[in-house]
Amino acid sequence: MKTPILNSVLLKNKMLLIAFAILSITLISCDDDDNNTTPTAVEISEDEAAEAISMAVTPDTGGMVEQSMEAIYIVEGNVDTSGKSTDSQKSYDYECGQEYTSTYIRSNDSGNFTYNVNYIWSWMLTCDEEGNPSEFNFQLDGTGSYTSPRMSSSDTNAATINITSLDEAQSVYILNQEYTREGTQESFVRNQNSFTSSINLKTSNLEVLKANHNITSGTITASFTGESSNGNTYNFSGEIVFTGNQTATLTMGSGNTYNLAW
Numbered sequence: 001m002k003t004p005i006l007n008s009v010l011l012k013n014k015m016l017l018i019a020f021a022i023l024s025i026t027l028i029s030c031d032d033d034d035n036n037t038t039p040t041a042v043e044i045s046e047d048e049a050a051e052a053i054s055m056a057v058t059p060d061t062g063g064m065v066e067q068s069m070e071a072i073y074i075v076e077g078n079v080d081t082s083g084k085s086t087d088s089q090k091s092y093d094y095e096c097g098q099e100y101t102s103t104y105i106r107s108n109d110s111g112n113f114t115y116n117v118n119y120i121w122s123w124m125l126t127c128d129e130e131g132n133p134s135e136f137n138f139q140l141d142g143t144g145s146y147t148s149p150r151m152s153s154s155d156t157n158a159a160t161i162n163i164t165s166l167d168e169a170q171s172v173y174i175l176n177q178e179y180t181r182e183g184t185q186e187s188f189v190r191n192q193n194s195f196t197s198s199i200n201l202k203t204s205n206l207e208v209l210k211a212n213h214n215i216t217s218g219t220i221t222a223s224f225t226g227e228s229s230n231g232n233t234y235n236f237s238g239e240i241v242f243t244g245n246q247t248a249t250l251t252m253g254s255g256n257t258y259n260l261a262w
Contacts, residue, residue, distance in 0.1 A: 042228045049224040049236040060113040061146035096127035115146035136163040155183020175206040197226040
C-alpha cells in the first residue's frame, strides 16, 4: 500500500524537528560546560607556609635569629654590625635615653643558602633611677632576599626587639620581639608555586646565653597570610619552641611538626 504524500511529508518534518531539538540540547549543554569551566586552583600548601615561616626564623637566610644576634652584638659593643662582638663598648658605655642608628648591609653564601640584607637599625638604652642599664629597645627596617634549597624570596622586613637581663652577673639575655617579613616567594618543590605572603613572628622570653649566644629556650607565635597566583588567600599559624643546641620545632595549627636546625 502506498503511503500518502501528506503523511510522508509530515513524517519527514517530524524527524527534522526531533533532530534539531537534539542538536539544540547538545549545543546548550556544551555551552553550559564552557561557562562552568574554572581554572585549577593554585593552592598554597601547609608545607610551603611552614617552609616560609622556617626561612623567616633561621639565620641561614638572615632571619629573626640572625637579627637577634646582631642586636646582641650591638649591646656588647659591635656597633658596626660586622658580625663579631668586641669589648670596645659595653652597654654601660651607651648614654641612657640617647638614640643611636646604624646601617647594616650584608651578603652571605654558605653553599646551600645565600642571602642579602640592607637594614637600618635604631636603638636606645633605658636606665633605672640610679643610672644602671635596664633594657635596650631596637627597631629595624629594610629589605632582603634569600635562596635556599626549597625556596627563594624577595621581601621587606621590620622588627622591634627588647633586650633585658643586662647585668654581667646574669648568664643569659632575655629577648622579646616582633618581626614581620612581607614579600614574594617561589617554591622549588612539588608544584613550584609562586605566591606573596606576610609572615608575623612574636617571641616570648627567648633566653640567649651570653657566653656563646645560643638560644636555650623560648617560643615564637607565627602567623602566615599568603595569596596565590590566582588571587586566593590562605592563612596558617603555628608555634616554634626553641630546644637548645641551635634547634627548634615548628608545630603548625594542624598538629604537623617541622624541625629547624642551623
